[in-house]
Amino acid sequence: MTEGELGKSYDDGEVICSEGAKGEVMYVVQSGEVRIQKKTDSGELTIATLKSGDIFGEMAIFDRRPRSATAVASGETHVLSVNKQKLFQTIDRDPTLVFKMLESMSQRIRSLNEDLAQLKKDKAGILDLCTDIKISCELVIKEARNVITADNGSIMLLDGKSGLLKIKAAFGKESGRKVEIIPGEGIAGNVFLTGNGEGIEMVTDDPRYLSGEMQIRSMLCVPLAWRKQKLGVMNLSNTSERSFTDNDLKLLTSLGNFASVAILNSLRITELGSATDVALKRASILSC
Numbered sequence: 001m002t003e004g005e006l007g008k009s010y011d012d013g014e015v016i017c018s019e020g021a022k023g024e025v026m027y028v029v030q031s032g033e034v035r036i037q038k039k040t041d042s043g044e045l046t047i048a049t050l051k052s053g054d055i056f057g058e059m060a061i062f063d064r065r066p067r068s069a070t071a072v073a074s075g076e077t078h079v080l081s082v083n084k085q086k087l088f089q090t091i092d093r094d095p096t097l098v099f100k101m102l103e104s105m106s107q108r109i110r111s112l113n114e115d116l117a118q119l120k121k122d123k124a125g126i127l128d129l130c131t132d133i134k135i136s137c138e139l140v141i142k143e144a145r146n147v148i149t150a151d152n153g154s155i156m157l158l159d160g161k162s163g164l165l166k167i168k169a170a171f172g173k174e175s176g177r178k179v180e181i182i183p184g185e186g187i188a189g190n191v192f193l194t195g196n197g198e199g200i201e202m203v204t205d206d207p208r209y210l211s212g213e214m215q216i217r218s219m220l221c222v223p224l225a226w227r228k229q230k231l232g233v234m235n236l237s238n239t240s241e242r243s244f245t246d247n248d249l250k251l252l253t254s255l256g257n258f259a260s261v262a263i264l265n266s267l268r269i270t271e272l273g274s275a276t277d278v279a280l281k282r283a284s285i286l287s288c
Contacts, residue, residue: 007080010073019070019149020242023060025081029053032077037070039149049074061087065201068245133157133263137169140234140259145171147255148248150236152216155224156181156188157232157263165192165232173239186210188221188233195230197222197256199249203237220244222256226264234259 007030010016016027019039027034029050036048036056047069050056056071061084073079137155145153152172156165156179164180165188181189187208191198200219203209216237224231234256236244 007078010077010079012073012075012077014073016071016073016077016079017057017067019067021067023057023065023067025083026058026061026087027056027071028080028082029056030078030080033074034077034079035072035074037072038068039070044070065245066241066243068247134168136259136262136265140255140262141169141171143259144234144236144252144255147251148220148236148244149242150220150244151238151240151242153234153236154179155232155234156192157224158183158192158230165189168232172237181210187219188235191221191223192230192233195223195225197249197253199244199246201243215239217241218243220249220252222249222253224256224260224263226260229264231260231263 007028010032016034017023019037029052031052034050034054034056035046036050037044037046039045057067059065060067061082137157141153141155144150150172152170154167154170157168158164159166162180164182166180167178183189184193187198187200187203187206187210190208198219198221200206200221203216203219204211216239218238220236222234224234234252236248236252238244
């Protein structure tokens with residue numbers, strides 16, 4: 001990498017900014033290409049390739065949150081970094097930069113919506129065909145883990161007999177825990193009652209947080225519900241300093257929406273099976 005007054009030059013494969021690192025500046029690709037990569041269970045996944053004139057990392061100017069992806073030079077690449085002070089100075093000279101940033105953000109949001117639509121199309125059929133409630137929950141939490149980086153995750157469903165929210169599927173340190181909570185208790189219980197998904201950067205600062213054996217730092221929690229029927233909640237959490245983004249919450253909410261249909265289908269089929277068993281037993285008694 002070489003640095004000049006108008007930016008920095010990066011060699012092929014050189015990291016420009018890393019996922020999870022503190023974000024304080026935005027970048028403009030001046031020449032070459034930049035691959036935007038995200039960590040998944042199967043390795044690094046390239047989610048976008050940017051070319052000359054493209055902007056990335058612009059959200060850091062506004063929220064200063066950790067980077068949600070890694071930017072890597074593809075071939076010899078020249079990139080300009082812009083902090084907030086430099087940005088405002090540039091806008092004073094050339095206000096069209098604001099429109100360029102808005103255009104970039106709009107395109108990212110549009111792409112995200114298209115990805116969500118494709119995700120629904122690809123996965124909904126698989127989930128709708130699943131009739132076992134435990135398998136349905138395992139498929140859902142596995143998909144959540146594939147699209148959002150998290151240390152732990154769980155799906156909690158309302159148990160009709162006890163009236164408690166109980167874990168049906170999980171990964172990470174939560175996978176071996178037998179957590180049961182009352183609706184309205186803690187963050188997850190509150191999300192279950194209100195029906196509003198939440199992203200919490202520091203859970204220990206939230207008065208609803210119930211401290212347990214595992215100390216987590218950040219959390220995403222979305223409701224699982226269909227129309228007026230409340231089914232449970234889906235949680236993702238980090239014990240590390242990695243933070244979730246607004247896009248992560250949007251993805252999890254979308255996944256939770258169609259996962260709710262799959263889980264409800266599984267519950268209804270299970271109930272139907274139980275009712276059938278009862279009917280057959282009664283029929284057997286009558287035929288004796």
